[in-house]
Amino acid sequence: MATIIDGRNSAAELNATTARRVAQLKKKGIVPGIAVILVGDDPASVIYTRNKDRKAKKLGIRSILKRFPADARQAEVLATIQEFNNDDRINAILVQSPLPSQLDETTLVQAIDPAKDVDGFHPVNVGKLYGNEEGNYPIPCTPRGIMTMLSKYQVPIAGSNAVIIGRSNLVGKPMLSLLTNANATVTMLNHLTPNPQYYTQNADLLIVGVGQPNFIHAADVKKGATVIDVGINRNSSGHLVGDVDFEDVQKVAAKITPVPGGVGPMTIASLMEQTVDLAEWSE
Ligand SMILES: NC(=O)C1=CN([C@@H]2O[C@H](COP(=O)(O)OP(=O)(O)OC[C@H]3O[C@@H](n4cnc5c(N)ncnc54)[C@H](OP(=O)(O)O)[C@@H]3O)[C@@H](O)[C@H]2O)C=CC1
Ligand SMILES: Nc1nc(=O)c2c([nH]1)NC[C@@H]1CN(c3ccc(C(=O)N[C@@H](CCC(=O)O)C(=O)O)cc3)C=[N+]21
Numbered sequence: 001m002a003t004i005i006d007g008r009n010s011a012a013e014l015n016a017t018t019a020r021r022v023a024q025l026k027k028k029g030i031v032p033g034i035a036v037i038l039v040g041d042d043p044a045s046v047i048y049t050r051n052k053d054r055k056a057k058k059l060g061i062r063s064i065l066k067r068f069p070a071d072a073r074q075a076e077v078l079a080t081i082q083e084f085n086n087d088d089r090i091n092a093i094l095v096q097s098p099l100p101s102q103l104d105e106t107t108l109v110q111a112i113d114p115a116k117d118v119d120g121f122h123p124v125n126v127g128k129l130y131g132n133e134e135g136n137y138p139i140p141c142t143p144r145g146i147m148t149m150l151s152k153y154q155v156p157i158a159g160s161n162a163v164i165i166g167r168s169n170l171v172g173k174p175m176l177s178l179l180t181n182a183n184a185t186v187t188m189l190n191h192l193t194p195n196p197q198y199y200t201q202n203a204d205l206l207i208v209g210v211g212q213p214n215f216i217h218a219a220d221v222k223k224g225a226t227v228i229d230v231g232i233n234r235n236s237s238g239h240l241v242g243d244v245d246f247e248d249v250q251k252v253a254a255k256i257t258p259v260p261g262g263v264g265p266m267t268i269a270s271l272m273e274q275t276v277d278l279a280e281w282s283e
Pocket of ligand 2: 044045047048051094095096097098119141142170232240259260261262263264265267268
């Protein structure tokens with residue numbers, strides 16, 4: 001049976017450190033602040049923003065949620081981003097995705113001050129990660145949380161064969177940069193990849209971010225592999241499930257993340273960590 005990589009426990013540990021860092025900043029009169037912009041009422045986004053808001057307040061981080069109706073205009077969202085850019089009490093800004101189709105996500109993300117870009121989506125920060133640059137810059141929170149868990153559970157990365165399924169800007173692409181920078185040999189699959197098992201069966205580290213329940217079974221996985229399930233789906237009975245058939249895959253994997261309780265809680269903890277990073281870097 002596989003070791004379960006416990007995201008809740010890892011998140012609790014990280015949040016304790018973040019709370020101590022917030023307390024240190026408060027002694028200097030600094031309160032970290034995050035602003036989340038949510039347009040419309042995509043159910044997953046509503047849950048995610050509520051969890052973030054709750055966690056931020058618990059850790060002593062100022063949290064502002066700015067909500068717009070689904071028919072919001074580009075100019076008004078843009079104006080709000082400018083306001084947060086100019087607000088000294090806010091050092092982290094996040095525009096929740098997905099956005100309604102009348103809004104241009106690229107333009108909105110590029111309007112965020114790169115020093116306040118807590119999602120690490122601004123092209124300046126994307127470029128720094130891609131270039132493996134030194135120094136302080138934000139990186140996407142889901143991949144960051146995954147790297148933290150891999151390190152905590154001593155999963156070897158350098159010299160490993162890593163396979164990522166999915167190529168989004170939020171998950172797959174930043175994960176590709178982080179693993180490549182850490183000296184893994186990385187293969188990234190998409191929906192047109194012929195014979196995906198050819199890759200997955202040779203993966204020491206398999207990262208799955210597709211958005212389909214039961215996408216990965218034991219037969220797809222190399223014995224002794226580490227499997228990271230990023231997917232968040234509802235199954236036919238309404239329960240939250242990942243992309244990996246957990247019961248089946250845990251028979252062959254050495255280490256595996258569950259859903260819920262895996263990547264999700266670490267994403268939020270990493271977002272809080274990075275909010276405090278940005279506050280410290282801007283001191
Ligand atoms: N736990 C967490 O913290 C987070 C969870 N998520 C979850 O992770 C999942 C992925 O999110 P996100 O990256 O934003 O989603 P996207 O929908 O943007 O991307 C999905 C990716 O999966 C690929 N894909 C779809 N079908 C196949 C297939 N049959 N074979 C190979 N690849 C395939 C797509 O390929 P192609 O590009 O070719 O279409 C695409 O690149 C979702 O379930 C989301 O809810 C997301 C972010 C954070
Ligand atoms: N700009 C932007 N940045 C994101 O990082 C981003 C986004 N948009 N859009 C949506 C996805 C999705 N996402 C999740 C984060 C935490 C949980 C999470 O906390 N999950 C818990 C369970 C939550 C529950 O029980 O409902 C778990 O997996 O255990 C889920 C999903 C971040 N995303």
